[in-house]
Amino acid sequence: MEDQGRVTPAEIRQVDEQTFGITWQDGHKSKYPCDLLRLSCPCAACVDELTGKRQVTPDAIPKDIHPLRIQSVGRYGIQIRWSDQHSTGIYTFDFLRELCLCTVCKGGEKCQN
Numbered sequence: 001m002e003d004q005g006r007v008t009p010a011e012i013r014q015v016d017e018q019t020f021g022i023t024w025q026d027g028h029k030s031k032y033p034c035d036l037l038r039l040s041c042p043c044a045a046c047v048d049e050l051t052g053k054r055q056v057t058p059d060a061i062p063k064d065i066h067p068l069r070i071q072s073v074g075r076y077g078i079q080i081r082w083s084d085q086h087s088t089g090i091y092t093f094d095f096l097r098e099l100c101l102c103t104v105c106k107g108g109e110k111c112q113n
């Protein structure tokens with residue numbers, strides 16, 4: 001069950017204009033810059049399904065990108081409608097937990113906050 005809490009969000013919220021935050025059931029807190037989340041969009045338009053190559057570049061993403069709407073998808077993920085009108089990506093909780101940028105997850109790097 002421990003693993004389940006690891007990938008189950010207790011709270012999903014917009015921290016500020018540029019930051020998206022998830023608190024997990026195991027108590028871990030993740031924060032994601034919105035532009036990074038948008039850039040990490042896992043949909044077929046953003047990532048080539050065959051090669052896994054990313055089709056979207058940082059330049060293509062507006063600096064003020066932010067979620068307009070967040071919808072849950074079953075119990076395994078969320079779908080985000082972005083301010084650039086892109087909304088096809090489904091971010092699974094597995095994926096989001098994996099993407100966590102914090103020092104604990106990224107292993108001993110100096111805290112950026």
Ligand SMILES: [Zn+2]
Pocket residue numbers: 041042043044045046047086088089
């Ligand atoms: Zn996408």
Ligand SMILES: [Zn+2]
Pocket residue numbers: 028029030100101102103104105106
């Ligand atoms: Zn983390």
